[in-house]
Amino acid sequence: MGRKRKSGEGTVRLRKDGRWEGRIVIGYDEKGLPKTKNVLAKTKGECVEKLKTLKESISPPTPSKVRADMPFGEWLNHWYETYSKPSIRPRTQRTYEGYIRLYIKPRLGSIPLNKLTTNDIQQFCAWMKSDDHMGGGSIADSQIRNCYSLCHRALEKARAEHLVPRDPTDGCKLSPVRYEEMKILSREAMQKLLIQAKEENYYELFLLELATGLRLGEIAALQWDDLNLETGELRISKQAGTSGPDVVICEPKQKRQSVP
Template identity: 55%
Template sequence: MPGKRKKGEGTVRLRKDGRWEGRVVVGYDEAGKPKTKNVLAKTKKECVARLKELKSTCTVVRPVQVQTGMPFRDWLDFWYQNYSKPRLRPSTQLNYEYWIYQRLIPSLGEIPLNQLTQAELQQFFRQMKESGRKANVGQRGSDMADRSVRSCHAVCQMALDKAVEEKLIHANPAVGCKIPPLKGKEMKILTQEEIQRFLIQAKAEGMYELFLLELTTGMRRGELLALRWEDLDFATGKLRIDKQVCPVGGKLVISEPKTRAANRTVILPPAMVELLAEYKRGVFSELMFPSRIKPDQPIDPGYVRKRLQVILERAGCKRVRFHDLRHTFATLSLENGMDVKTLSTIIGHVSSATTLNTYTHITDEMRRKAALNIDQGIAKAEVQPEPERQATVEPEQQTFVPIELPRRRPGTGCVSQINEHLWEGRYSPVWPDGKKRPRNVYAYTREECEEKLKGLILEMKAEIAALRSGASTEYPDGVNPRKKAIAAYLREHPDVTNKARIARELHLNRSTVRRYYDEVRAEAQQQR
């Protein structure tokens, strides 16, 4: 007797007309009745294969019959796949999937939805707080962060809210659970002196334009790294922000901004526009801040975070996050008289209330100054003169000298002294065909050699960019890359003489293959 098929695999039966039919449930309607799809085949084996292919193309990942007595795990999965996942950004999806499939389902998944109690949820969140940490237990202990517990509770509450809306349960047991209170982090910002030292050190390390633009606009890190040159109008200084970079599963994904208000346009100061115009001459990519290794991809956000901490340490500044640079911009803007509504629009907050709540300490000081001005103007209050400042220069106000790097930055070549009166500069980039073709410059002084090397690097980067874009096809060795591809193919397949097949497998035009085929064959015979 054949074994019974597992639940969810569908059914396979032999029809009266001799054909095999496969049927699978792909979802349920509002009344709880199943929705099915079927396939037909001449043999059972073929039917099973088609049924498997049908299941893989269904939009519902795991069909579940929605009912009050269903397990909590089935409702969580159904709610996430059909209600929550379609509206979430890729990075947020990873967080939701962790809380649902790694936390909630293993602990509470077997409990029926209509029997889940507040006491069971309260016990789960308490245990999660006390011993929920799985990574870095030795360094930080087993206690899970308050923010993580609150995030897991929020996901659970949203899923149960939908169950109440669908009338599967009468009340949400997650409402009323005691969870760790929300604690605001102390905001750290850089002072004027620290900003100066930070930018001087950033310039020495080749990241001046990136961090200066951040301190000028207060963009989020993902928004800054997703910028393209087409987003900036050099004539008007308008910079369009309509995308962001998100690391998802080890890859960088360009997605929509965090909120609808994040789609905005800011006006850059003329000095910043001129600086970016000069910076663009050495960037041969559509991206404003491309990776040095892969110019068609943006800089990895993790790399920017690491470089920030290194530059802060070398500049003698306090340790801050990248997001604190955004706070620094907002704080300095408010202190210099910018109104809250304008600032909210520039930094992409949904409403001015968000800006007011975030920068309460600044607005309180502004209100205090306003009250003092009113008191002086209306009540004619006497103002106590401030003590005169000494004219001595403090140590932090002295000219900061950047720390010399122990090694040269990637992409800047190398300089070496050949003898007492001769210096050599060398740049060895990897060309699009995977080979290194170094070039050298020579000078009588190190300073002159550095200048010549900068010009050589710009020249070679322009050639490499032209090859990548297709504007040029000739490499420095004078050999066309298409000819190289044909020669490499014929070395591996010497018996192939069909030019159409070569063109098809190499994705080339037939005319290109006919142009180089005989020449490549002749050169191969000469080498033999």
């Protein structure tokens, strides 16, 4: 049985044929599904070393020297891999990488970093709002803001590195985000949900969710040690998430101590 490894390390498991297999996510396809590569070895130690070598061989190349006239797409890759990716959660990584691959680089990636203008960014936001992009249909305002934010942070770093005189995202105007009114279940709907959950052996899970409002990842990471039987409180100190085929445990988004 393979042990849990840190996000990005991949997984190592013993196969039925006696060989060790290591597997790592190397990217995602157009549908957001993970693409993987694997290695095989006779021993676990050899497998771990092969997996490490594989990971190093597929790491995205870092520009040998950043330049003011380098394509914005190259600078964006460098900024993301160096300054952003190491500090964000696996799920956020997949979201950001999707924004970069599907929207930002196809539209802005070929423009030289020092030639990128406020108008380019404004036109990019308008393009996302239109039906002309890949897939058609207007993109949500919140996603447009997220793409804008990625550009802004990458260009702020370029300005700090004296690669550009100013951040061209300054001065752009974005549509306000429209928030939908939160919908909650009625008492009758909750009762129906719990009755159905009980028939499918998920009663305790849904009862805990309805009673506490915990995130699914926080519930999935709970262990018996987190339950205080004397006080009836749950300690929330971690949450579960996924990184491709891997399950990873990390700190929760909110620094919760306990819930009654």
